[in-house]
Amino acid sequence: MKRKDNAFYRWLFGEKDTLQGRVEMRPQAEYETKETDLEEILKDHQQVQEKVFDLKDNKALRFFDRMYRIAGVLFCLALMLILLVNVSWLPPRGAASNPVNNEVSARYIENGLQETGAVNIVTGMILDYRAFDTFGESNVLFIATVTVLILMRLDREKKAPAKKGVPVYQKPEDEMTVAQAQAHDRIYEPKNDVILQVAAGFLVPVIIIFGIYVILNGHLSPGGGFSGGAIIGAGLILYLNAFGFEKTERFFTEKTYKWVSFGALTFYCLAKSYSFYTGANHLESGIGLGTPGAILSSGLILPLNICVGLVVACTMYAFYALFRKGGF
Amino acid sequence: MRNPMLQNACHTLLVAALIFLAVMTLFCFLRAVKGPRVADRIVAVNMIGTMVMVIIAILAILLGEGYLVDICLIYAMISFLSVVVLTKVYMGVYREKQEEAKKEAKKDDV
Amino acid sequence: MFEWIRFIAGALVLILGLATFALEVFGSYRFDFVLNRMHAAAMGDTLGIGISLVGLMLFSGWNFTSLKMFLIILFLWFASPVASHLIARLEVTTDEDLEQYCERKE
Structure with a gap:
């Protein structure tokens, strides 16, 4: 007990600043050039x-x-x-003797269907042969959202000037509560447009179902996770525009975004690591390719497509909400 | 359509329609640049969107690729969404400016 | 013979649709005020694309592509009036000297 009165311990636990009272402390004056100096x-x-x-x-x-x-x-x-x-020296577009038409693309075209089981060669390429590349792309989307979140926080801090003695990270006093923000929102933008609300009520389910169709049919027809996710995100943005944040916050908050993105990316990483591990060691992966053309075929491509679609849809909506209101 | 003459006529008609629509799109673009008000520009962009939809549909018939019509459907959705968002955002910006002008006027009176 | 009839019918309908587009662009230059121009522009959104896509449906025949085109027409018939309403509302709220052009009921 006695030792805690020691000046060193008090300094260690932040109770006392040893320099205080002994050293003259004055904030540095701003640098100014005198007019005579300037002349x-x-x-x-x-x-x-x-x-x-x-x-x-x-x-x-x-x-x-x-x-x-x-x-x-x-x-x-x-x-x-x-x-x-140099551009004029480039080979003509689509010629058979181009350097891009090498054994790699020939292999994709010839063996793609047997090796990946996907009728759509593009999906087979981006989600099977080059799956880690797509994984990086999905991560880039997540990182971009996180960066925007950080920038928004910095901006808010700058707006409220830090008072003396108040740490910078404390919430500024003029920050609005959720209810105030909604009221503020309603002043400036017409929220209850009945015509738009009725139209959105019909259109949003159709748009989202179309997006789900594009995602689920990614290995059979053109489309896939990225385009389907973008369509679902567009549907969510339309819903948000028609009904306001009050309604969307019931099913989509920061927590939802965090868990959906985290879950999708983790599942993607684990599933693809497993398939690469078994493939490299010539083990039996236990994931059948199924019959090409059926909806449940081509192994891991369908779940990976769903993961990518979830990440893209959430990112689209999150970006719009972030720039629109500064939060979800 | 196995008749070569019919095929030829079909091809010519569709290409002519494409060129015609491209010229019309150019005029719409001029309207968007010229338009004195914001609503003018939004209407012009909407018109361009409609014409591009027809262009994509004609291309789908011309190339015989049915899936291009999917893109057309998505284009219609995105074009509608862009009109909704643009009008909302612009109305919000305008009202906010008005509110600020009122506040400034009140300050000046005091 | 049947093919020829189908081609001619499709071509006629398609040309009618393109003429509607030409009218739309002409109208958007002919009128002086935004709310008048919108009449011309909205005509292309619904009537023009409807007629042109019916012509293209005649070309493509009875298949899945035609169904998708019909869906596009349906979507635009549903969405275009809403878009027009929003643009008109934007114009009414933001134009300060609207009384020059039309009556305004509060």
């Missing part, structure tokens, strides 16, 4: 221009100045010419 600087500059470089009579310097501009223009033109010539 002197200008004078110096002029003197350097006149006496050292002798701008009026220095022919070499003037020549250099002029040539510098001409050379800049010439350099730009030359660069354009070089790039254009």
Whole structure:
């Protein structure tokens, strides 16, 4: 007990600042240039221009100045010419002898159906042969949302000037509550537009069902997780526009976003790691490819498509809500 | 359509329709640039969207690829959504500006 | 013979739809005020695309593509009036000298 009265312990637990009272502390004054100083600087500059470089009579310097501009223009033109010539050397689009038509794409086209079981070769490529690439893309979306969240918080802190003695991270006093924000929202934007609400009531379910169809048929027809997710996100944004945040917050909050994104990305990572591990070690993965063309076929592609679709839909909606209100 | 003459006529008609629609889209674009008010521009962009939808549908028939019509359907949705969001956001911005102007006027009176 | 009849019917309907589009663009230049221009523009959204897509449906025949085109027509008939309503509302709320062009009932 006695030891805690020790100055060192008190300093250690933040009860006492050892420097306080002993050192004169004063905030640093802002740097200002006096007007006389400014005049002197200008004078110096002029003197350097006149006496050292002798701008009026220095022919070499003037020549250099002029040539510098001409050379800049010439350099730009030359660069354009070089790039254009290079573009003209590119092989014609769609020719059979192009370097892109190598054994890789030939393998995708010839063996894609047997190896992945997906009728849509593009989906087979992005979710089977190059699945980790797609995993990175989905993560980029998540990271972008998190970055926007951080930026919004910084912006809010800047708006409220920090008072003396108040730590910066404390919530500013003029921050609105949820109810106030909704009322504020309703002042400026017409929220209860009956015509739009009736139309949205009919259209939103249709749009979301269409998005689900595009996601689930990703391995059979054009589309897949990214496009289907974008359609579902568009439907959610339409719903939000018609009915306001009050209604959407019942099923979509920050928590929902966090868990859906986290769950989808984790499942993607684990499922694909498992399939790569078994594939590299020549083990039996236990996931059949099924008959090509059936809805339950092509192994892991269907669940991965659903994961990507969930992440994209949530990100679309989250971006709109973030920029619209600064939160979910 | 196995008749080569019929196929030829069909191809010519569809390409002519495409060119016609492209010219019309250009005029709509001019309207969007010229339009004195925001509503003008939104109407013009909506018109462009409709024409692009027809262009995609014609392309689907011309190339014989039925799935292009899916893109057309999505385009219709996105175009409708863009009108909804744009009108809402612009109305909000306008009213906010008005409110601020009123507050400033009150401050000046005091 | 039947193919020829189908082609000619489709071509006629498609050209009628394209003419509607031309009228739409002409109207959007002819009128002076936004709310008048919207009449012309909304005509293309519903009538123009309806007629053109019916023409294209005649070209493509009785299959899934035609069904999707019919869905597009249905969607636009549903969504276009709502969009027009929103644009008109935007114009009425933001235009300060609306009385120059039309009566305004509070």
